[in-house]
Structures are given as C-alpha cells and as structure tokens.
Amino acid sequence: MQYEVVLPAAGSGKRMGAGQNKLFLLLANKPILIHTLEVFEQDENCTGIWLAVKPEEREFIQQLLREYQITKVKGLPDGGEERQHSVHSCIKEMEQVEIVLVHDAARPFITQNIIASLVKRAIEQGAAIAGVKAKDTMKKVKDGIIVETVDRESLWMIQTPQAFRYDLLAEAEDVAEKVGFLGTDEAMLVERLGYPVHIVEASYDNLKMTTKEDLVLGEAILKKRGINS
Ligand SMILES: Nc1ccn([C@@H]2O[C@H](COP(=O)(O)OP(=O)(O)OP(=O)(O)O)[C@@H](O)[C@H]2O)c(=O)n1
Numbered sequence: 001m002q003y004e005v006v007l008p009a010a011g012s013g014k015r016m017g018a019g020q021n022k023l024f025l026l027l028a029n030k031p032i033l034i035h036t037l038e039v040f041e042q043d044e045n046c047t048g049i050w051l052a053v054k055p056e057e058r059e060f061i062q063q064l065l066r067e068y069q070i071t072k073v074k075g076l077p078d079g080g081e082e083r084q085h086s087v088h089s090c091i092k093e094m095e096q097v098e099i100v101l102v103h104d105a106a107r108p109f110i111t112q113n114i115i116a117s118l119v120k121r122a123i124e125q126g127a128a129i130a131g132v133k134a135k136d137t138m139k140k141v142k143d144g145i146i147v148e149t150v151d152r153e154s155l156w157m158i159q160t161p162q163a164f165r166y167d168l169l170a171e172a173e174d175v176a177e178k179v180g181f182l183g184t185d186e187a188m189l190v191e192r193l194g195y196p197v198h199i200v201e202a203s204y205d206n207l208k209m210t211t212k213e214d215l216v217l218g219e220a221i222l223k224k225r226g227i228n229s
C-alpha cells in the first residue's frame with residue numbers, strides 16, 4: 001500500500017487575499033502547509049513527498065521543514081503558471097513508483113483512512129479520486145439566466161487526493177502538455193485518455209482553504225478534532 005505524494009504548493013492565493021501564499025497562514029498556530037505535510041509524514045505508507053514551490057519561497061519552506069521535522073520531502077521542484085504545471089514538474093522529477101497521489105497542500109484536513117482507501121482502489125483500478133456528493137441543487141447559468149438544472153443524484157464535488165498508477169498519470173500529464181490541454185484536476189487528464197477513474201467517498205471536512213471564510217471553518221474542524229488555537 002506504499003505511495004509517494006505530490007503536494008502542489010506554488011499558488012498565489014488570490015481568492016484568499018492574504019497578500020502572501022495562503023499555505024503560510026496559521027490554523028491553530030501552525031501553517032496550513034505543515035498541517036497537510038504532517039498527515040503524510042506520519043503515514044507509514046507514504047515513502048516520499050514532493051513539494052512544488054515558488055523559487056522565491058523555497059528557502060522559507062525548507063526552514064519550515066526543519067522547524068517542524070518534516071523528513072520525507074524528496075524534492076521541491078519549481079511550481080508553474082498553473083496548478084497542472086506544478087504537479088507535472090514533480091511527476092517529471094520523481095522516479096517511477098507504483099502509486100502516486102496528488103493532493104492540494106491547501107487541503108490540511110485529509111485523513112489517513114481516506115488516503116488508504118484511495119491507494120487501495122488505485123492499486124486495484126489504476127485511478128481513484130476523492131469526492132463527496134453534491135448537497136446543493138446545481139444549475140447551469142448563461143448571461144445571468146438558468147439554462148439547465150443538473151440532476152443532483154449524479155453530481156459529486158471532487159477533491160484531492162487523486163491516486164494513480166504512476167505510469168498512467170505520467171502519460172496523461174505528458175499528453176496534456178503536448179496538446180496544450182489544461183485541466184483543473186489530474187483526473188481530467190486521465191479521463192481524456194479514455195481510462196476509467198473511480199470515485200472514493202471522502203469527507204465534507206476535506207475542505208480546500210480557498211477564501212477567508214474557509215479559515216473559520218478550518219479552525220472549527222481542528223477544534224472538533226481537539227486541536228485548538
Ligand atoms: N500554479 C499553481 C497554482 C496552485 N497551486 C497549488 O494548488 C493547490 C490548489 O490550488 P488553489 O486552491 O487554487 O490555490 P491558489 O492557486 O493559490 O489559489 P487562487 O486560485 O485563489 O490564487 C494549492 O495548494 C496551490 O498552492 C500550485 O502549486 N501551482
């Protein structure tokens with residue numbers, strides 16, 4: 001059940017509006033980035049971590065890794081213009097492993113149980129991603145007017161981790177780069193190859209820290225887990 005994980009951490013946090021990389025913001029007095037890293041550092045099945053970082057932030061992040069005794073990081077490749085490029089830079093640098101997970105560094109509430117379910121399914125099926133069923137009615141809108149209500153029963157809100165056989169994801173990333181296809185998650189790149197991607201039900205707590213409101217929710221999730229500011 002071993003795997004290596006790619007954590008894209010080279011974003012700009014525009015929607016957070018913090019004026020800095022949102023991963024450096026504190027939740028319960030610890031950087032968001034460290035919360036996420038500690039889940040994988042403490043997972044015995046994780047044999048390596050790859051962090052895509054902004055060059056100008058590399059030294060600060062390396063300092064954080066030392067301060068919080070994160071020992072599994074194998075590389076800190078340069079992030080790219082888009083999230084997909086940041087992930088691809090890690091995939092190109094790492095050596096072939098059986099299973100690779102891609103997980104947003106901005107999702108600090110992931111649990112080892114969900115990770116284990118994803119890795120197991122990826123070993124069985126080749127590709128498996130985290131998600132939760134849509135709770136709200138979803139509609140397509142054009143020019144401010146509803147054009148379609150989408151059947152909610154078939155809708156899932158997709159998260160990370162996304163787990164793949166390494167060679168499958170590497171091929172999908174290479175093909176996407178070659179044809180100039182840009183997706184919002186890794187599964188899209190594998191789907192377009194015609195390969196079935198399986199869903200694993202995760203948790204509504206597996207939030208991505210995106211806007212300021214998420215920080216309040218994040219503190220509440222940590223408090224629920226007995227981790228207080
Ligand atoms: N070029 C990019 C863009 C995003 N990310 C990472 O991908 C994850 C999910 O992206 P998102 O939540 O969109 O982060 P940002 O791009 O920083 O946010 P925004 O879109 O609000 O600027 C984050 O951990 C972010 O650091 C990355 O490594 N490289």
Ligand SMILES: C[C@](O)(CO)[C@H](O)COP(=O)(O)O
Nearest residue numbers: 083104158159160184185208
């Ligand atoms: C990969 C992802 O987290 C799945 O929901 C999401 O697409 C990332 O989007 P972002 O805009 O790059 O945060």
